[in-house]
Amino acid sequence: MGSDNDIPVACSAPGKVLFTGGYLVLDRQYTGLVFGLDARIYVYVQALSESTSTPTLVVRSPQFQDAEWRYGYRKVEDNGGIQATQLKTAAFMRCYVLEYLKLHWPTTLGSSLFTIWADKDYYSTPGMPKGRFVDFKVPLHEAHKTGLGSSAALVTAFTAATLAYYLPPDIFSLASGNGRTKLHNLAQAAHCSAQGKVGSGFDVAAAAYGSCVYRRFSPKVLEEIGEPGEPGFSTRLRAVTDDTSPHQKWDTSIDEAAAIVPKGLLLVMCDVDCGSETVGMVKKVLNWRKERPEEATPLWSDLQRANENLGQQLRSIASTPTSSGIQSLRTIILTIRSLIRQMSVKAGVPVEPPVVTALIDACSDLPGVVGGMVPGAGGYDAVALLVEDKEEALSGLQEFLARYRSEGNENDGGRIGKVRLLGVKQEHEGVRMEDVGHNALADI
Ligand SMILES: Nc1ncnc2c1ncn2[C@@H]1O[C@H](COP(=O)(O)OP(=O)(O)OP(=O)(O)O)[C@@H](O)[C@H]1O
Ligand SMILES: C[C@@](O)(CCOP(=O)(O)O)CC(=O)O
Known part of the structure; x- marks a missing residue:
């Protein structure tokens, strides 16, 4: 048995797009403008119906083939916490959440079943499958991610659902500011452990709080935790x-409050088929910044200023929408992109490579498209666009993309293939409790 009354619990967390502040946000001196998306990952928890000799957690992801993982767990001496024993296939979930739970719930935790559902836009799916939670028809490792931040959304939803399932509301509740802060902190710790590195954490922040202007935590906050099983963990x-x-x-x-997409505008995402690898981009940019501070520091300052202007302009349009406001927004986006291209050239890293410049420029010329950006670390595989919230603007964009053929060549360093408008848009809300009666979620 899980919690006292064994009531199933469901939580969901949004995906993200780092619209501005890629690379800068790794340094606490700078910020990132991150938008939550209406593509969510849901985690549904219920008591495990099968009987097991030891407490067992079963995690399954029915949209993928062979996606079921079983964990046993035991308490470690010396205050080392809970160690999860993998009973089946490898998976990335670690025991942070369980460990925190155990501190509040010293009796044995019951066995439970976790079911994961992901909105279809997290992965490129051939054809246009109908419905929200589709069968991706492949094992998880073969699925093509679209870069919306599935792992941060999953860890955050999983953490929230576990705490809400096992702990009474007076100890953990997402409705309280304190509950959300603790959830954020624990999810950041678990996610860093799952990723094997301390990143900027903007993706978990968006999963927990939704759209925001984000300044990272000092890496030291998480560096000293150590590993599950170590004394004092x-x-x-x-x-x-x-x-x-x-x-x-x-x-x-x-x-x-600082991250707003004004009424009348939509932030949408395009998934780009690309034929090039962008591995190691972060390392290369950071190395260049270290080696060439005299070039990088002024560029970082200019970018930060332009990024702040963009956030400010979006807020200003939200309070007083004018066409001159939209025109200024266009200009600010172009300024940011030009600075990003300087970063690309100087660091020798394709953050906004020429083929993507051509794509964003072409989209920006379409009626109703305000401008676009390479999200996150940039590269060849996605673009984010600000578009007027009008049917004709979206259908015009969709038709244009269906016909789009990149003229880039290998000398540009990479090529892009088909470009597809994803069905996602910005959504302000972070992690939330879901109705367990939700038809698709309960269908298990
Ligand atoms: N629907 C799902 N079911 C089970 N596990 C999932 C699901 N979605 C994501 N994961 C887990 O998250 C991992 C993806 O993490 P990875 O770091 O590769 O992507 P990411 O950080 O979400 O990337 P991006 O920010 O580019 O979207 C998968 O390998 C898997 O372990
Ligand atoms: C380059 C970086 O600033 C953003 C990476 O974003 P994404 O994973 O490409 O969405 C790295 C980080 O912030 O962790």
Whole structure:
């Protein structure tokens, strides 16, 4: 049995797009403008009906082939926390959440079943399957991600659902600011562990809070936790989650009110088939920045200023929509893109490569398209566009993309193939509880 009354729980968390601030957001001096998306990952928790000799967690993802993982767990001496024993296939879920739970719930945790559902736009699916939660018809490792941040959304929804399932509302509730903060902290810790590195964390922040202007935490906050099973891990994890460490406080700043897509505009995403690898881009940009601070520092300052202008302009249009406001928005986007191209050339990294410049320029010339950006780390595989919220603007864009053929060549460093408008748009809300009666979620 899980919680006292064994009531199933469902939570969902949104995907993300880092519209501006890629690379800069890795450094606390700068910020990122990140939008949550209406593509969500859902986690449904219920008691496990099969009987097991030891407490067992079963996690399954029915949209993929062979996607079921079983975990047993046991308490480790010396305050080392809970160690999960993988009973079946490898998966990335770690025991952070369980460990935190155990601190509040010292009796044995019951066995439970976690079912994961992902909105279809997280993966490129051949054809246009109908319905929200489609069968991707491949094993997870063969699925083509569209870059919407599935792992951060999953870890955040999973963490929220687990805490909400096992803990009474007076100890954990997403409705309280304190509950959401703890969820954010714990999900950041679990996600870093799953990824094997401490990134900027903007994706987990968007999953937890939705759209926001994000300033990262000092890496030190998470670097000292150590690994599950090590002496004192449990105490350190609790201090990090509850933010009671005497050594290092959370210093993240998440401003949800500052990230607005004004009424009348839509932020949409295009998935690009690409024939080039962009592995190691972050490392290369950071190396260049380190080696050439005299070039990088002024560029970073200019980009930060332009990115702040963009956020400010979006807020200004939201309060007073004018066509001159939209025109200024266009100009600011072009300024940011030009700075990003300088970064690309100087660092020798295809953040906005020529073929993508051509694509965004062509889209920006279409009626109703305000402008576009390479999201996140950039590269060849996606673009984010700001478009007027009008049927004709979207259908015009869709028709244009269906006919689009890139004229790029290998000398540009890469090629792009088909471009597809994803069915996602910006959504402000972060992680939330879902109605367990939701038809598709309950269908298990
Ligand atoms: N629907 C799902 N069911 C089960 N596991 C999933 C699902 N979606 C994502 N995952 C897990 O998240 C991992 C993806 O993490 P990865 O770091 O590759 O992508 P990501 O950080 O989400 O990338 P991006 O930000 O580009 O979208 C998968 O390997 C899998 O372990
Ligand atoms: C380059 C970087 O700033 C953004 C990467 O974003 P994405 O994974 O491409 O969406 C890295 C980070 O912030 O962790």
